[in-house]
């Protein structure tokens with residue numbers, strides 16, 4: 053990816069006057085930026101945060117506030133769940149691919165318990181209560197399964213454990229998380245300039261990053277960074293040109309998860325200064341099929357009437373398989389006993405038939421395809437088996453009670469929620485890298501500005517999880533730079 057002119061770096065020698073300066077300059081004040089600011093401040097650096105919105109929060113403040121943590125956190129233990137860093141590592145290496153970056157996944161798992169304690173020390177309130185039903189607790193419980201840990205093939209690869217941790221409050225937990233992190237950043241001494249849009253990096257004669265220039269309203273400013281700049285300005289789902297160019301399939305989804313400030317400015321600024329990007333086509337694609345849980349009894353098929361995967365999988369995996377592997381065209385077929393409207397993806401497009409043959413004809417599938425799929429499925433489900441995808445027994449029964457129905461869950465029919473996962477290539481310490489793998493001196497990044505732990509496959513809590521984890525590292529590394 054090369055830079056666009058609007059984001060080409062300025063030379064330090066061209067800056068006649070610096071309006072402000074700090075040891076560490078953080079661009080973007082969401083979860084990743086707040087954690088960078090806290091750690092840089094605690095390491096003794098003078099920290100200045102530049103935030104283009106009226107105040108901190110970003111997409112993080114609109115989120116569900118779930119963080120993917122594990123390896124044996126005190127909350128997991130208190131609620132009777134065994135977990136080990138190695139099990140978490142095995143799960144993430146299997147679930148975050150293809151080919152996740154071991155260099156990032158390894159420390160994320162090994163230091164997850166320490167990260168848990170750090171968040172609690174910042175004031176994150178947790179309740180020793182486990183939510184069993186879906187992925188994001190609507191109540192005040194603080195622990196839940198938030199991925200496909202219980203589902204095949206992952207349950208064979210790693211011992212399942214719930215790793216979705218969230219602050220205790222009824223309803224969305226993002227505002228609470230950000231209130232706590234912004235408070236901690238304030239106490240760590242971070243100064244904040246709101247309404248300040250960073251536009252370009254400033255580069256010294258030796259190629260190191262020494263500042264940022266931008267605008268507040270119509271007014272231009274230049275800020276000098278004595279030790280480093282940390283880019284934590286979110287992803288690019290709201291930049292139509294970037295999505296069309298790098299992640300065109302994601303552009304087909306009806307609901308963008310983010311704010312209009314997720315326009316890729318941080319990625320573009322860094323790329324224009326020589327940074328490498330990774331997996332720019334990756335994204336979290338959620339098909340919000342559940343609740344109600346009864347729908348997991350259905351069978352998800354593509355336009356050839358063929359089954360797609362185990363229907364009890366995490367919603368991000370359902371969306372990923374549908375959009376990336378089946379052209380975004382999938383139907384959930386159910387029988388009379390298993391029909392319900394999805395709460396978050398109401399589909400008006402329901403086809404009905406008295407037999408599988410009738411439903412198949414109604415849907416325009418190849419003759420016999422759905423009939424074969426359902427005959428095979430029912431034959432094994434009668435014995436409590438699913439030899440193709442090993443759906444959990446709790447959701448497995450023969451679908452044999454007519455009438456039969458098909459919910460059209462295609463990408464143009466229901467809301468697939470999407471945000472980008474591609475971005476800057478970072479080291480485990482949060483340094484931004486060049487295409488040849490060298491650190492760019494003075495440049496750091498975290499959060500959705502980077503390609504993080506989830507390289508494509510996703511589980512809820514990984515964005516705030518890796519954003520906060522590597523945000524801390526980026527802030528610390530920048531603060532310690534001589």
Ligand SMILES: Cc1cc2nc3c(=O)[nH]c(=O)nc-3n(C[C@H](O)[C@H](O)[C@H](O)COP(=O)(O)OP(=O)(O)OC[C@H]3O[C@@H](n4cnc5c(N)ncnc54)[C@H](O)[C@@H]3O)c2cc1C
Pocket residue numbers: 079080081082083084085102103104105108109110111112113114115116117118119120248249250251284285286287309310313314315317318471498499500501512513514515516517519
């Ligand atoms: C409804 C909803 C629920 C979600 N639930 C979860 C969940 O439970 N768990 C989870 O892990 N993820 C969740 N997500 C996704 C997650 O919220 C985001 O991926 C995550 O918040 C990104 O964090 P960030 O720090 O990288 O970016 P952000 O939080 O978006 O922060 C980036 C900040 O940078 C600012 N900025 C942008 N460009 C510039 C610029 N040029 N100059 C200055 N400032 C700039 C922005 O204004 C923003 O404040 C959810 C998202 C939504 C919308």
